[in-house]
Amino acid sequence: MDKLKLGFALTGSFCTLERVLEEMSQICPEKYEITPILSPIVASESTRFLEKDELFSRLSMITAKKPITTIKEAEPIGPKKLFDAMVVAPCTGNTLSKLALGITDTSVTMAVKAALRNEIPIVIAPSTNDALGASAKSIGLLLNTKNVYFVPFSQDAPDSKHRSMVADFSLIEDTLEKALEGVQIQPIIK
């Protein structure tokens, strides 16, 4: 059986990148061929959470692919039908809002636009301090968007970060499996 081609986008929720890399490395290699896509800040910045060179070497070990890092590199995803599904994990408040409004000014938003054009499933794993604030309306719009599915998410620190929510990254592959059947995994809010 041919492997499913999966575009896996990482955006700038730096504190969760390590966790997402762990999950990415667990995604069934017999079933999926993964191409990483990095938002500009992820492709260019080291932080206290992860050095940029470490990220690139980990991605190379997991996927054996060079990441897509520019709008120009992401553009062929649409016309050449490069993917069967896409994951955006972690997905920042910034990228959530752009996706909700159809703004296409990064490698990741370009890749999602291409995926929407081809009507393939897009799985979003949010991680943002303003999920119950400024990003709530973006999440609402995307929950109501065809071919968009959410990795279940919950408040991660209700006492100290009142509006923060983070996906349960361990459910990325399960959410993807369901999304490929056209079904949103439940419960969405954990």
Ligand SMILES: Cc1cc2nc3c(=O)[nH]c(=O)nc-3n(C[C@H](O)[C@H](O)[C@H](O)COP(=O)(O)O)c2cc1C
């Ligand atoms: C160390 C660090 C951690 C961050 N963590 C988050 C986060 O968890 N969630 C979020 O929405 N933004 C976070 N940000 C802010 C985003 O990186 C910023 O909004 C950026 O413009 C996102 O761009 P992108 O969505 O294209 O990746 C963080 C920034 C830094 C420097």
